[in-house]
Amino acid sequence: xxxxxxxxxxxxxxxxxxxxxxxxxxxxxxxxxxxxxxxxxxxxxxxxxxxxxxxxxxxxxxxxxxxxxxxxxxxxxxxxxxxxxxxxxxxxxxxxxxxxxxxxxxxxxxxxxxxxxxxxxxxxx
DNA sequence: GCGGTGACACAAA
DNA sequence: ATTTGTGCCACCG
Numbered sequence: 001x002x003x004x005x006x007x008x009x010x011x012x013x014x015x016x017x018x019x020x021x022x023x024x025x026x027x028x029x030x031x032x033x034x035x036x037x038x039x040x041x042x043x044x045x046x047x048x049x050x051x052x053x054x055x056x057x058x059x060x061x062x063x064x065x066x067x068x069x070x071x072x073x074x075x076x077x078x079x080x081x082x083x084x085x086x087x088x089x090x091x092x093x094x095x096x097x098x099x100x101x102x103x104x105x106x107x108x109x110x111x112x113x114x115x116x117x118x119x120x121x122x123x124x125x
Numbered sequence: 126g127c128g129g130t131g132a133c134a135c136a137a138a
Numbered sequence: 139a140t141t142t143g144t145g146c147c148a149c150c151g
Contacts, residue, residue: 030133045147047132073132
């Protein structure tokens with residue numbers, strides 16, 4: 001078992017399951033993951049969770065999680081952002097050098113992911 | 126128990 | 139459109 005993997009049932013445990021289910025070539029926002037985890041407003045905690053998983057991303061497509069603006073969150077860590085963009089490009093996601101991409105086009109179907117709460121998107125897609 | 130931190134989101138100016 | 143401030147949450151010391 002991976003060292004960094006959080007305890008099942010915990011918040012981070014849910015984040016892990018959700019992120020792990022994001023299909024290749026697709027992306028979701030931190031807010032989306034938060035919503036799926038049950039707390040729509042826990043987007044910030046999602047970032048913290050992913051940060052904690054760093055180094056143990058074996059099998060965890062953490063790079064498919066971006067911010068609601070449809071861009072990669074640099075947050076001062078250019079190294080991570082660069083790697084994230086590279087990994088996405090490798091999956092066929094068109095990411096600009098600025099880290100921007102078309103959310104409407106590459107966003108994963110949230111209903112195809114694990115959901116521990118209600119999808120608050122209100123849309124019926 | 127409290128305050129600080131962080132890969133966020135949203136509203137206001 | 140960009141910057142700033144406020145809200146929110148989990149985790150750590």
